[in-house]
Amino acid sequence: IQALLKGGLTAEHMKAFGNVLAGMYKFVDIWFDSNKVTSELASEDSLQSQLREALKMHGLRIDEGSKIGGGKLDLYVEDAILIENKFHSSPAAAADVAPAAGMQGRRYAISLGSQVVIVVAAHKAAPGEFPNKASCISVRPISRTDRNRAEIRFSVPFGAVVPSREKPEQVV
Numbered sequence: 458i459q460a461l462l463k464g465g466l467t468a469e470h471m472k473a474f475g476n477v478l479a480g481m482y483k484f485v486d487i488w489f490d491s492n493k494v495t496s497e498l499a500s501e502d503s504l505q506s507q508l509r510e511a512l513k514m515h516g517l518r519i520d521e522g523s524k525i526g527g528g529k530l531d532l533y534v535e536d537a538i539l540i541e542n543k544f545h546s547s548p549a550a551a552a553d554v555a556p557a558a559g560m561q562g563r564r565y566a567i568s569l570g571s572q573v574v575i576v577v578a579a580h581k582a583a584p585g586e587f588p589n590k591a592s593c594i595s596v597r598p599i600s601r602t603d604r605n606r607a608e609i610r611f612s613v614p615f616g617a618v619v620p621s622r623e624k625p626e627q628v629v
Contacts, residue, residue, distance in 0.1 A: 473537035551612035559608035582617035
């Protein structure tokens with residue numbers, strides 16, 4: 458993160474960033490420790506509702522659906538961190554789900570003075586593919602030209618095969 462944020466974060470935003478990350482890590486823990494990975498997810502609205510509730514349980518302030526920067530944002534947390542939610546209902550690799558979501562979030566982030574955009578990308582797990590928690594989190598630059606904003610992506614799978622029905626890999 459530090460390498461991507463050339464101007465750094467203010468003390469206020471640093472505190473908010475830590476609190477939001479703690480809430481996001483708890484959300485991922487809940488997601489993987491429950492049946493959410495093997496259950497179906499209805500829509501992006503359902504994802505946002507579950508995320509909002511998890512962050513509220515962590516005691517975070519959330520602004521939802523505000524119109525700013527020419528559109529309607531998903532979640533703005535602790536007056537510092539923007540969260541964009543994306544949903545992909547068919548099996549896909551995590552990296553293929555809404556690759557431009559960070560750029561979309563950047564448009565709102567500029568208006569809000571936010572330097573970090575979190576993307577929560579829910580995707581249907583492909584048969585035989587099940588990521589571990591650590592591989593679901595990635596950090597990357599949003600744009601080559603904006604050297605003071607970063608995207609943190611949380612890719613959460615759903616609809617995975619129940620462990621007792623897992624099949625062996627096909628050897629080619």
